Amino acid sequence: MARFAIRRLFSMLAVCVAISILTFLLFAAIPNGNPATRLAGRLANAEEIHLIDLKYGFNKPLYIQYVKTMKNIFSGQAYSYSQGFNVLTEIKDGMPATLSLALGAGIIWLLTSIAVGTLAAIKAGRYTDRILTVLSMIGVSMPPFFLGAVLIYYLAYKAGIFPIGNFVPFSHSPWGWFTHLLMPWFTLSVLFIGFYSRILRSTILDTINEDYVRTARAKGLTERQVLFRHILRNSLIPIISLWGLDLASVIGGGAILTETVFNLHGVGQLAENAIQALDIITLMAIVMLAAFFVVLLSAVVDIFYAFLDPRIRLS
Amino acid sequence: MSFNAGPSTTELSVEIPDAVLAEAGEMPPGVGPYKLAWRRLRRNRVSLAFGGLFLLIVVLCLLAPVYSHDIAHTGPADENITGTVRVGGKTETIVNPATDIPIGPTWQSHYFFGADENGRDVAVRLLYGGRNSLEIGTVATVITMLIATLLGLIAGYFRGFVDGLISRSLDVVWAYPALLLGIALGTILAFGGIGPLKGDTLMVPAVVIGVVYIPYVAKPIRGQVLQLREREFVEAARQQGLSHVQIMLREILPNLASTIIVFIPLILANAILLEAGLSYLGAGVQPPNPSWGTMISAGIAQIPAAFSNVLVPGIMLVLTVLSINVFGDGLRDALDPRAKVRIAR
Numbered sequence A: 001m002a003r004f005a006i007r008r009l010f011s012m013l014a015v016c017v018a019i020s021i022l023t024f025l026l027f028a029a030i031p032n033g034n035p036a037t038r039l040a041g042r043l044a045n046a047e048e049i050h051l052i053d054l055k056y057g058f059n060k061p062l063y064i065q066y067v068k069t070m071k072n073i074f075s076g077q078a079y080s081y082s083q084g085f086n087v088l089t090e091i092k093d094g095m096p097a098t099l100s101l102a103l104g105a106g107i108i109w110l111l112t113s114i115a116v117g118t119l120a121a122i123k124a125g126r127y128t129d130r131i132l133t134v135l136s137m138i139g140v141s142m143p144p145f146f147l148g149a150v151l152i153y154y155l156a157y158k159a160g161i162f163p164i165g166n167f168v169p170f171s172h173s174p175w176g177w178f179t180h181l182l183m184p185w186f187t188l189s190v191l192f193i194g195f196y197s198r199i200l201r202s203t204i205l206d207t208i209n210e211d212y213v214r215t216a217r218a219k220g221l222t223e224r225q226v227l228f229r230h231i232l233r234n235s236l237i238p239i240i241s242l243w244g245l246d247l248a249s250v251i252g253g254g255a256i257l258t259e260t261v262f263n264l265h266g267v268g269q270l271a272e273n274a275i276q277a278l279d280i281i282t283l284m285a286i287v288m289l290a291a292f293f294v295v296l297l298s299a300v301v302d303i304f305y306a307f308l309d310p311r312i313r314l315s
Numbered sequence B: 001m002s003f004n005a006g007p008s009t010t011e012l013s014v015e016i017p018d019a020v021l022a023e024a025g026e027m028p029p030g031v032g033p034y035k036l037a038w039r040r041l042r043r044n045r046v047s048l049a050f051g052g053l054f055l056l057i058v059v060l061c062l063l064a065p066v067y068s069h070d071i072a073h074t075g076p077a078d079e080n081i082t083g084t085v086r087v088g089g090k091t092e093t094i095v096n097p098a099t100d101i102p103i104g105p106t107w108q109s110h111y112f113f114g115a116d117e118n119g120r121d122v123a124v125r126l127l128y129g130g131r132n133s134l135e136i137g138t139v140a141t142v143i144t145m146l147i148a149t150l151l152g153l154i155a156g157y158f159r160g161f162v163d164g165l166i167s168r169s170l171d172v173v174w175a176y177p178a179l180l181l182g183i184a185l186g187t188i189l190a191f192g193g194i195g196p197l198k199g200d201t202l203m204v205p206a207v208v209i210g211v212v213y214i215p216y217v218a219k220p221i222r223g224q225v226l227q228l229r230e231r232e233f234v235e236a237a238r239q240q241g242l243s244h245v246q247i248m249l250r251e252i253l254p255n256l257a258s259t260i261i262v263f264i265p266l267i268l269a270n271a272i273l274l275e276a277g278l279s280y281l282g283a284g285v286q287p288p289n290p291s292w293g294t295m296i297s298a299g300i301a302q303i304p305a306a307f308s309n310v311l312v313p314g315i316m317l318v319l320t321v322l323s324i325n326v327f328g329d330g331l332r333d334a335l336d337p338r339a340k341v342r343i344a345r
Helices: A002-028 A035-040 A046-056 A062-074 A087-122 A127-140 A144-158 A174-207 A211-218 A223-254 A256-261 A267-276 A280-308 A310-314 B007-011 B018-026 B033-043 B045-062 B064-072 B122-158 B160-175 B178-192 B203-212 B214-228 B232-239 B244-281 B292-301 B308-335
Strands: B084-087 B090-093
Touching: A002 A062, A002 A280, A002 B160, A002 B178, A062 A280, A087 A127, A087 A174, A087 A223, A087 A256, A087 A267, A087 A280, A127 A174, A127 B308, A144 A174, A144 A256, A144 B292, A144 B308, A174 A223, A174 A256, A211 A223, A223 A267, A223 A280, A223 B178, A256 A267, A256 B178, A256 B244, A267 A280, A267 B178, A280 B160, A280 B178, B033 B045, B033 B308, B045 B064, B045 B122, B045 B308, B064 B122, B122 B160, B122 B203, B122 B214, B122 B244, B122 B292, B122 B308, B160 B214, B178 B203, B178 B244, B203 B214, B203 B244, B214 B244, B232 B244, B244 B292, B244 B308, B292 B308
Parallel strands: none
Antiparallel strands: B084 B090
């Protein structure tokens, strides 16, 4: 077990290094033209461009730039080219909003999709199942920014039930935190509920035919016991691992659309602002950290699996 | 949800799709798998209806130039901030000079769905935006499917070092949240372009989206190839002295067809959603080229005024993606009721 965990962690480190190189190359090497030309603006002369080159080291070889950029990002010394703020501080400042959004929505979408998926599976082929299938389909077809805008217009502007947007820290006002996050939680959850409940439904329908389920029935357990102890417990494994990865990507700034439409000032919205300002270093840091987070969580999920199922760690 | 004893709980048993049950009695022996699938699909009315809806949307969007030229008499980028339009015998300003609020839906040939903040005809932009979305979605899907199938085939067939290299590379791309990777690539390329691609063309978001979804398709295809290569018919082909390329293309590829077919609508729907998301954030289709995402974004900026400018492109986007998804779901049930094709992390 320990050997498996160590091997998995090493491969995780390798993937992280590859991600950092790829991210750096994407932002530094592929764009046509020199980044200094971009920073200097349209009207800059050769001398100004040269000064910027010297200041940021754009004239150095790529591998030196890479090492320097990574050092800056991880030591908290990376500063936005266009706005001057400290990138790591900005990401930290965005974390409370992003974490609140991710964890709240994560719990909602996990619990709701388990209920919806189970209900659809035990009613497979009936009207309940059909209606839930249609709703799930609408869920996976719904762009968060559109759903968010509709909620903001009808529930906040028209009906005045919810506040229009923004994030209120929990320490500031727990009730304000809750009411400001209700619509974003719902918006972010809808897509995942549609997706997860479809997966759970098909997993349950597969599990129902397993031998151990027949055995459980044969030994006289009630349908309720069979469902909760035998079918659901096994069907939930893929859902939970998916949940870990999706949560990681949302925490890393993947909920950028929801954050932007509700103006939550989280990590995702920081990325959005970086796009508008063409603030390459901020965008680079966010994208890279998000990918790191997914890799880390997927390693955790794998190790957890191996802990549960010896077949995995021996293969 | 009632789990108590009763007739409803007996439902916890094998699920056999109605279509499969229905065809069991009447099917003559020796019907090919695709003919079978087509018969199943034909019975799935809901799926076919949504497929029809998608075709209708495609035709409408392709007719955008005709609508623009002959009915609305204005182009997708033609601004008309100071102009007026006659609605029901009254002359109204297209964009109210005092409040900057554009005119709402007139339900007539000029400004059918109203105007946007620059006095452009929303209906015209809607159709042109749809054309852009469909074009980007189609090109992205072709890119994803071609590269993913190729990578999956090679990795699964040769295994070993080649597989390790391809699989680890896919893992790296897969680790990026799809939207963030799209944004990163889109932002970079929208500025400078890459190689022959100019920055502000539709091909940039198409390529970006195509690349983002490659691992989601290549991984399951690789898994399937790993199983297929151990089958007897592949062994037989090897004994006959067929080359690796021949085995991959003639023996294995045809067996991947149903997976590939099922993935196409799935990727298309997600590509259109991602395009809208990227354009909404400014990392996709570049103005003045219309896109549903940028239209929604502009509409949101005007909330609470002119909310129809959010609703019209938004509903169109949802309908398009929903129609592809429902049709794709029916297609999957028809081709292989047990298939587990989905885009999952």
